[in-house]
Amino acid sequence: xxxxxxxxxxxxxxxxxxxxxxxxxxxxxxxxxxxxxxxxxxxxxxxxxxxxxxxxxxxxxxxxxxxxxxxxxxxxxxxxxxxxxxxxxxxxxxxxxxxxxxxxxxxxxxxxxxxxxxxxxxxxxxxxxxxxxxxxxxxxxxxxxxxxxxxxxxxxxxxxxxxxxxxxxxxxxxxxxxxxxxxxxxxxxxxxxxxxxxxxxxxxxxxxxxxxxxxxxxxxxxxxxxxxxxxxxxxxxxxxxxxxxxxxxxxxxxxxxxxxxxxxxxxxxxxxxxxxxxxxxxxxxxxxxxxxxx
Amino acid sequence: xxxxxxxxxxxxxxxxxxxxxxxxxxxxxxxxxxxxxxxxxxxxxxxxxxxxxxxxxxxxxxxxxxxxxxxxxxxxxxxxxxxxxxxxxxxxxxxxxxxxxxxxxxxxxxxxxxxxxxxxxxxxxxxxxxxxxxxxxxxxxxxxxxxxxxxxxxxxxxxxxxxxxxxxxxxxxxxxxxxxxxxxxxxxxxxxxxxxxxxxxxxxxxxxxxxxxxxxxxxxxxxxxxxxxxxxxxxxxxxxxxxxxxxxxxxxxxxxxxxxxxxxxxxxxxxxxxxxxxxxxxxxxxxxxxxxxx
Numbered sequence: 001x002x003x004x005x006x007x008x009x010x011x012x013x014x015x016x017x018x019x020x021x022x023x024x025x026x027x028x029x030x031x032x033x034x035x036x037x038x039x040x041x042x043x044x045x046x047x048x049x050x051x052x053x054x055x056x057x058x059x060x061x062x063x064x065x066x067x068x069x070x071x072x073x074x075x076x077x078x079x080x081x082x083x084x085x086x087x088x089x090x091x092x093x094x095x096x097x098x099x100x101x102x103x104x105x106x107x108x109x110x111x112x113x114x115x116x117x118x119x120x121x122x123x124x125x126x127x128x129x130x131x132x133x134x135x136x137x138x139x140x141x142x143x144x145x146x147x148x149x150x151x152x153x154x155x156x157x158x159x160x161x162x163x164x165x166x167x168x169x170x171x172x173x174x175x176x177x178x179x180x181x182x183x184x185x186x187x188x189x190x191x192x193x194x195x196x197x198x199x200x201x202x203x204x205x206x207x208x209x210x211x212x213x214x215x216x217x218x219x220x221x222x223x224x225x226x227x228x229x230x231x232x233x234x235x236x237x238x239x240x241x242x243x244x245x246x247x248x249x250x251x252x253x254x255x256x257x258x259x260x261x262x263x264x265x266x267x268x269x270x271x272x273x274x275x276x277x278x279x280x281x282x283x284x285x286x287x288x289x290x291x292x293x294x
Numbered sequence: 295x296x297x298x299x300x301x302x303x304x305x306x307x308x309x310x311x312x313x314x315x316x317x318x319x320x321x322x323x324x325x326x327x328x329x330x331x332x333x334x335x336x337x338x339x340x341x342x343x344x345x346x347x348x349x350x351x352x353x354x355x356x357x358x359x360x361x362x363x364x365x366x367x368x369x370x371x372x373x374x375x376x377x378x379x380x381x382x383x384x385x386x387x388x389x390x391x392x393x394x395x396x397x398x399x400x401x402x403x404x405x406x407x408x409x410x411x412x413x414x415x416x417x418x419x420x421x422x423x424x425x426x427x428x429x430x431x432x433x434x435x436x437x438x439x440x441x442x443x444x445x446x447x448x449x450x451x452x453x454x455x456x457x458x459x460x461x462x463x464x465x466x467x468x469x470x471x472x473x474x475x476x477x478x479x480x481x482x483x484x485x486x487x488x489x490x491x492x493x494x495x496x497x498x499x500x501x502x503x504x505x506x507x508x509x510x511x512x513x514x515x516x517x518x519x520x521x522x523x524x525x526x527x528x529x530x531x532x533x534x535x536x537x538x539x540x541x542x543x544x545x546x547x548x549x550x551x552x553x554x555x556x557x558x559x560x561x562x563x564x565x566x567x568x569x570x571x572x573x574x575x576x577x578x579x580x581x582x583x584x585x586x587x588x
Contacts, residue, residue, distance in 0.1 A: 078533040243579075263436070
């Protein structure tokens, strides 16, 4: 089947041979409108659970189906995820509901649930989001934001060179082609900059092109910015909100993660994603818990 | 009644003579757990509806009651509001639900609803939030964020000097003591800076002290940053997420609103709020619709 550009960029009928599309696939349950079955693949593990960006993309795919049918509102324009408990590999369900339909935006909510040993549902992630059609987005672009300056990908540091101990806890890195700015990787050599900033080039290892759903993975795919502060360990996301500002063109993404305020046990982690045309395609902020001293 | 500091800062039993506390008051409906009645006061109008920050504070107050009883999780650590339709003065209801209770955080959701002429419910705002106890927050503060530089309040421009045409659309300004940095008000003289930044000093006109709930008003109280881009008109909020990072000390707040990317009909509007001790007490980002040319 030849895909039209719209199908391709919306990710709704994306190539089945992509690890990202398989990992975030949802199947609507027969006779249960709004209920989608999924399988969380261990290949997207990071630290103690499944990567939060992948989970958000998976819930977002279910909402794209649920809100987009008949409206064309297939793109997550603004999406907020509240992380409730650590997900584990295995079956999962997404329960999607429409909150309100409008002319240009439809708002919905979704619950990502897994079952415990007794079969009782345990909620992993609650999502609230407004969807629109970014292909229909018009209007001027007036931006003072500029893409980050960094060396070209072939002069950056591929995470395949990361310490084996780190890679062992980060299965998802094998599915990413992530090239970190050499200025952002002092922490790997025992010399964190203390600036709270990590940036690099990102694309999917299997060549799957970026689209709005993939951007939700991109905003949570880099190592925690706490590494650049010399704080290692697990920084569980409490909440992550992403704004998808445009559909990305094919090619590399540039991703900047930064934090300015670590206080009272929490830090914010901002991400900006730029596409190869130099357009700011996504902005996100998450609130995460500070790693406990080990 | 003499209030204890905890009651005072949590805003749960705040002074009844405060306009903010009256405007964001909620009364639990007898026999209907989780349902709170409220009255939207025309004094908090801005442009075509009730100020979005006041609505968020009102829903947040209901969730503080709903999630905080028995847990002490009274403070909105992270709160996301999706604005669905314009609120109007009159009766409103908040329907609050617990999503998940945890040791340090409780997560809940709330719907702010008004009735149309037929008595049918129309949802205005959907909220998803995680609450904790900021008084219990410990741990180091490592911040690279610095408060904005601006002249002292008595050398800033009080919004009571705003054009009468503007004040007529902004009832809420009478309830704020807002002093804008002279460098931020070129737009009022026909000379917007084009930088997309407005900053100033803020306190409540009636002397009510800042607390976490009041910070939710503070993040949406300044004029839209689009004014500083020379774009006037209504910029409806699609989504606003605020992180309350600490309980503010009594005194003035410094608030910075800024945007970097206006594109495809939307812009992000970031707010940072600093208390008088120089601590970053709240960060927020909203996605808003760009005003249409008039």
